[in-house]
Amino acid sequence: MKVNARAELEGITPYALGQTIEEIKEQYKLTTVRKLSDNENVYGTSPKVREAILRASADLAFYPDGMTSGITEKLSAHYGLGPERFLVSNGSEEIIRLLTRAYIDKNDEAVMAEVTFPRYKTNVLIEGGKVVTVPMIEGRHAMKSMLEAITEKTKLVFVCNPNNPTGTIVAKQELLSFIGNVPSNVLIVMDEAYFEYTDSKDFLDTMPLLEQYENLVILRTFSKIYGLASLRIGYGVMHKEIAKELHKVRDVFNVNQLAQTAAMAAIEDQDFVKDCAAKNRAEREFLREKFKELEIESFPSQSNFLFAYTNTPVIQTLTENGILVRQMHLPGYKEAFRITLGTREDHEFILQVISQLFHERAV
Known part of the structure; x- marks a missing residue:
């Protein structure tokens, strides 16, 4: 007897993780591999974190808070906002799942960049929703078209601002106008995983807008500049009524x-954060x-990758x-790839490899 999965899962493929470092080493007979594919912090994490983890390791038999x-x-x-606005999660991706679980019903639509x-797309489809994708303009969100796509x-x-995988941001005034024109019964999910890497004067910090727009949800994470990717912890900031709904559908002891x-x-x-941001900007x-x-x-990137x-x-x-x-796929762009910013040593080695390749092809 065959037990069929839900129809919504047809056509959904698992997130592509690629080969492991050990597999790459074995396949190409390498001793060193520079992993610049997942936008991790190449400078590691704060020494204070390691000390705190060692102290906490004595209590592993107990359930978490x-x-x-x-x-x-x-x-x-840190943000000067009430604690009722925060929901801490198993990576900010968990909040994406909670949002779709709580707010997407069958045939509901979600708008996003192409x-x-x-x-975003995967979780909407799992809940039976419909994904409306909007083509980008030179790697940027087309905010006017996204607004027009709302029904x-x-x-x-x-x-996603800065956007993964293009690294681009939405101009401040353009984003302000967009947020102000989205109907109040539509949730605006601002994914700002790379917020701490931004330095452009044209980047909009959306936190001060939470009081004005009750349909605004901001996602941030400890996986990127804080260097805690392996521990999976992120958070959302939102109106307390939205947080209340998400608490209903989150797992117990989720972090x-x-x-x-x-x-x-x-x-x-x-x-530590400021030091990482400065090094990242220079590289x-x-x-x-x-x-x-x-x-x-x-x-033009405002993140820790190109x-x-x-x-x-x-x-x-x-x-x-x-x-x-x-490897990336964007209509109109050949041989596209996303590369996490490394150290100067990493970059000099990369440039040497590519220069040698181009020289051999020229000959």
């Missing part, structure tokens, strides 16, 4: 205690300029030399 009260209080103090974080069936609008402890220590070390400018000299173009593209195949050569990047 089910209400995440400690980190919620830290976040409340090329953005793929888990009476729309429940959610996702805006483990080591993650909560690590996040509390991480948010206290803002010097972002360096690599983008050097790529341009090699005729590899990239979108979306690069060229007419010359480079991804396979990078892989063979132990440089892992993420």
